[in-house]
Amino acid sequence: MIRLGQIGCGVIGRKHLETATRLPNATVTAIADLDAELLARTSAEFGIEKATTDAGNLISDSDIDGIILAVPTGVRTPIALEVLRHDKHLLVEKPVAMNAAEVLTLIDEQKGKVAGCCSCRYRFLSNTAAVQSALASGRIGRLRTVRVRALAPPPPSRPENPPHWRLNRQLNGGGILVNWGCYDLDYVLGVLGWAVRPLAVAARTFQVPEPYADWIAPGSDAETHVIAQVRCEDDIVLDYERAEFHPGKPEFSWSFSGDHGTLSILVGNDEVRATIVTVDKNGTLNDSLLVEEPLVYANLHAGPVTDFAHAIDSGNSPMTPLTQALTIARITDAIYASAERGGREISIENDTRK
Ligand SMILES: NC(=O)c1ccc[n+]([C@@H]2O[C@H](COP(=O)([O-])OP(=O)(O)OC[C@H]3O[C@@H](n4cnc5c(N)ncnc54)[C@H](O)[C@@H]3O)[C@@H](O)[C@H]2O)c1
Structure with missing residues (x-):
């Protein structure tokens, strides 16, 4: 079983959890969000016991193989870099980053991990x-x-x-x-x-x-x-x-x-x-x-997360890897x-x- 974590439990984060918690080949080990109330509600709804307001705790958690990053774009890249530096696979929401220069920093840190972007949904x-x-x-x-x-x-x-x-x-x-x-x-x-x-x-x-x-x-x-x-x-x-x-x-x-x-x-x-x-x-x-x-739309939302778990499982490329998100x-x-x-x-x- 692939062990997933998710940072960001807002509008799209919730959709990702609906998919991730039903995958046959993955389990959601932990979630994080700055909003403690939203975090508690989400953790209860999806039955995810580990819930933290500090994304750092989740990133350093050795029980997690891959992280879904569903926070707004302006704060995403520094967190994404930490995820990759902690040797975890990464699925980032779209747009992939604030600009191409940020994507290049992510590619430099990827080093063999699966790293994909949700822009592939259609x-x-x-x-x-x-x-x-x-x-x-x-x-x-x-x-x-x-x-x-x-x-x-x-x-x-x-x-x-x-x-x-x-x-x-x-x-x-x-x-x-x-x-x-x-x-x-x-x-x-x-x-x-x-x-x-x-x-x-x-x-x-x-x-x-x-x-x-x-x-x-x-x-x-x-x-x-x-x-x-x-x-x-x-x-x-x-x-x-x-x-x-x-x-x-x-x-x-x-x-x-x-x-x-x-x-x-x-x-x-x-x-x-x-x-x-x-x-x-x-x-x-x-x-x-x-x-x-x-x-x-439910199928479109489910696509990137399902594909991410499959890519980790199979070693195949995710639908939109960082190199293509860079284009x-x-x-x-x-x-x-x-x-x-x-x-x-x-x-x-x-x-x-x-
Ligand atoms: N809303 C959509 O339909 C939709 C669809 C696809 C993609 N997206 C993309 O996903 C991203 C998030 O969109 P959203 O609509 O879910 O936003 P949102 O505001 O509903 O949710 C974002 C969540 O991230 C949390 N957050 C922010 N910084 C954090 C941090 N440092 N640590 C932990 N949690 C943090 C916030 O507390 C919030 O709950 C955006 O980049 C957006 O473009 C949104």
Whole structure:
């Protein structure tokens, strides 16, 4: 049995415990949270006896093989480094860290341990294998563009207590781009086998639309809308747009266009449809459904933790190891750098550390 510990028992930490406490190959030995009341409630609910407000106690606990780190991004990396230094496997929430420089420090400390990031959650959709193999088979021809268009309307009413860290650059590393962009980038780059190499980006970011200015937490300074064009090797373009509080109709799609067809994934409220259109020798378009499935958030939440335990058990790589999370962080850093310079093109660092 793999012995897991978890630091952070907030909104997503609770979801992780629902999964981790039901895994056949793992047990949750201890939990930590700064909030003593939340800690006591969580420990009672999940029957986890060892509970501490000091994450250090959990990190040095010799009864733990791997730690799930579900604390806000701004405080996560120093704790993650300690986890790795104590020779424990590590699963970090998304975004992987505040920036790519922090990810490099984690990679330096990894030294053979399993270390993964939860940005992979959409690759636990059941369409992933079919999408991956359709793209690898060359059915859409030579890849030209990868498009992400995800525009979410505001919630139906003003949120009562929006988390103070969620749109705060210092506490969260950014806004919508880090909150959701890592999922998009992980999905589209992941199903392409991480073979598309980003070179440079030109981007713009926008703050919350004025009518919703008091719908976000006081002190928020990060973007709610980002648009970026990422130039990649082999003349491939990644065209990226994501927004929340979008004053328009909702849209959520990832698509891949080549010179012989287009594969699209439409993410609805309750279902996900992956379709492929290809052109035959006569120029006729043929439209077919690849996979249609219900959108079950519980399955998406369960994916990273289940995969983490499996990776420790099997010695296989986790779905998104730090080296690939680094690519996402580098694109993210370059998008923010470009937006800060009024949309000027910024190079994206690449190295071959694996
Ligand atoms: N809320 C979501 O749906 C969601 C989904 C996926 C990922 N995430 C990511 O997970 C992270 C946490 O999000 P959340 O919504 O669970 O936040 P949250 O505020 O609900 O929970 C965070 C918890 O971490 C605890 N904490 C903070 N610093 C700590 C420390 N040093 N030691 C021990 N405990 C500490 C807090 O007391 C709090 O209970 C964020 O980076 C977020 O982007 C959130």
